[in-house]
Amino acid sequence: KAGVTQTPRYLIKTRGQQVTLSCSPISGHRSVSWYQQTPGQGLQFLFEYFSETQRNKGNFPGRFSGRQFSNSRSEMNVSTLELGDSALYLCASSFGDGSYEQYFGPGTRLTVT
Amino acid sequence: GDSVTQMEGPVTLSEEAFLTINCTYTATGYPSLFWYVQYPGEGLQLLLKATKADDKGSNKGFEATYRKETTSFHLEKGSVQVSDSAVYFCALSEGSSYKLIFGSGTRLLVRP
Numbered sequence: 038k039a040g041v042t043q044t045p046r047y048l049i050k051t052r053g054q055q056v057t058l059s060c061s062p063i064s065g066h067r068s069v070s071w072y073q074q075t076p077g078q079g080l081q082f083l084f085e086y087f088s089e090t091q092r093n094k095g096n097f098p099g100r101f102s103g104r105q106f107s108n109s110r111s112e113m114n115v116s117t118l119e120l121g122d123s124a125l126y127l128c129a130s131s132f133g134d135g136s137y138e139q140y141f142g143p144g145t146r147l148t149v150t
Numbered sequence: 151g152d153s154v155t156q157m158e159g160p161v162t163l164s165e166e167a168f169l170t171i172n173c174t175y176t177a178t179g180y181p182s183l184f185w186y187v188q189y190p191g192e193g194l195q196l197l198l199k200a201t202k203a204d205d206k207g208s209n210k211g212f213e214a215t216y217r218k219e220t221t222s223f224h225l226e227k228g229s230v231q232v233s234d235s236a237v238y239f240c241a242l243s244e245g246s247s248y249k250l251i252f253g254s255g256t257r258l259l260v261r262p
Contacts, residue, residue, distance in 0.1 A: 041193075068248055080239065080252040093247050127193055129250075137182045137201075137243035139250060141193040 041130050041142035049148045055116040058145045060128030062109050068133025069111040074125040086111055087133045123149045152177045152244045156253035163260050169227040171256045173240035181242040183216055183223040188237045230260045
């Protein structure tokens with residue numbers, strides 16, 4: 038069974054631009070969560086989607102948004118990029134039915150210059 | 151709010167040594183507990199899990215027991231290998247949500 042895939046793997050953007058990251062979950066998984074990983078703040082939860090609805094949201098500004106499609110694939114968008122948004126963005130998928138284990142993709146490394 | 155505290159790293163061991171990485175948590179409910187491992191340049195891999203008190207999770211020689219009385223979930227392995235060198239994260243699921251709260255990670259370096 039294929040794992041969680043994320044595209045692109047690497048991105049370089051300029052301050053003020055926006056970016057869209059994509060995540061395809063494991064087949065059969067309906068929950069997709071996004072995390073930001075930085076050396077200073079560690080791993081922080083961004084949001085979680087289930088059946089195209091956002092179920093949980095972390096403490097990030099409104100510049101960070103996401104969505105989920107009917108095939109469970111998810112995208113996250115960051116608008117008006119700041120230098121501090123440079124991070125590894127990880128997507129994780131789960132069945133979403135009460136088993137809380139999540140399986141992570143390889144991540145997208147975003148660099149903002 | 152809920153939180154996870156891990157021992158500071160790096161932890162440096164010789165091959166075949168015994169490994170313990172301490173993890174304690176604070177939670178208002180009864181979270182599920184997890185250990186994840188991250189190799190350089192990769193995402194996180196689920197290593198093991200425990201969903202209720204006294205559960206023991208195990209995988210690839212690693213073990214951890216959910217101790218409600220001490221709010222701990224320490225990771226152990228009897229004999230480490232060079233290939234175990236990685237960063238290990240302890241995590242809990244907050245409430246009945248899919249939000250994972252992670253510890254700061256512990257880097258393990260195993261020398262031949």
